[in-house]
Amino acid sequence: xxxxxxEFVALINRHIGMIYKVCNIYCQDPEDRRDLFQExxxxxxxxxxxxxQEAQFSTWLYRVALNTAISNFRKAVKSPHKVSLAExxxxxxxxxxxxxxxxxxxxxxxxxxxxxxIEKAMILLHLxxxxxxxxxAIAGISNNNVGVKLNRIKSKLEKILTVYANEF
Numbered sequence: 198x199x200x201x202x203x204e205f206v207a208l209i210n211r212h213i214g215m216i217y218k219v220c221n222i223y224c225q226d227p228e229d230r231r232d233l234f235q236e237x238x239x240x241x242x243x244x245x246x247x248x249x250q251e252a253q254f255s256t257w258l259y260r261v262a263l264n265t266a267i268s269n270f271r272k273a274v275k276s277p278h279k280v281s282l283a284e285x286x287x288x289x290x291x292x293x294x295x296x297x298x299x300x301x302x303x304x305x306x307x308x309x310x311x312x313x314x315i316e317k318a319m320i321l322l323h324l325x326x327x328x329x330x331x332x333x334a335i336a337g338i339s340n341n342n343v344g345v346k347l348n349r350i351k352s353k354l355e356k357i358l359t360v361y362a363n364e365f
Contacts, residue, residue, distance in 0.1 A: 205245050222317045223266040237262045260335045263318045270314050308357040316350050
């Protein structure tokens with residue numbers, strides 16, 4: 198394996214949880230999650246040579262992953278040529294298993310599923326501990342807009358989760 202490929206695989210393996218989170222938020226079906234995972238890694242590989250390291254790798258990875266997920270979500274068209282990543286040394290377990298059996302986490306994921314594609318991206322970044330600056334850089338919006346959007350999203354999630362709590 199060439200040096201660039203080995204470096205890329207190491208970075209992907211180091212940040213694989215971020216990709217799983219994006220896949221888990223945007224896809225309900227395990228096969229669709231695997232397909233999206235592969236598409237995200239493919240897009241990352243295509244762009245890796247031009248990654249200028251002006252931002253952190255994780256910020257760039259999130260931007261590529263979210264753009265790929267949103268694009269696939271909008272198109273709802275599957276690419277007929279998927280390439281297995283197992284040969285590259287990237288293990289692809291089911292991202293749904295990352296949430297565990299915690300009921301609160303399951304309810305949160307169900308609530309997040311009801312958000313728009315952009316709202317999902319914003320709350321995912323927030324829940325992953327990204328700062329407003331990082332979210333603004335990834336989403337391409339201002340810091341103030343990040344704050345406003347996150348407050349609206351949190352309110353929306355609170356309403357959805359209240360409905361879930363009343364059902365049980």
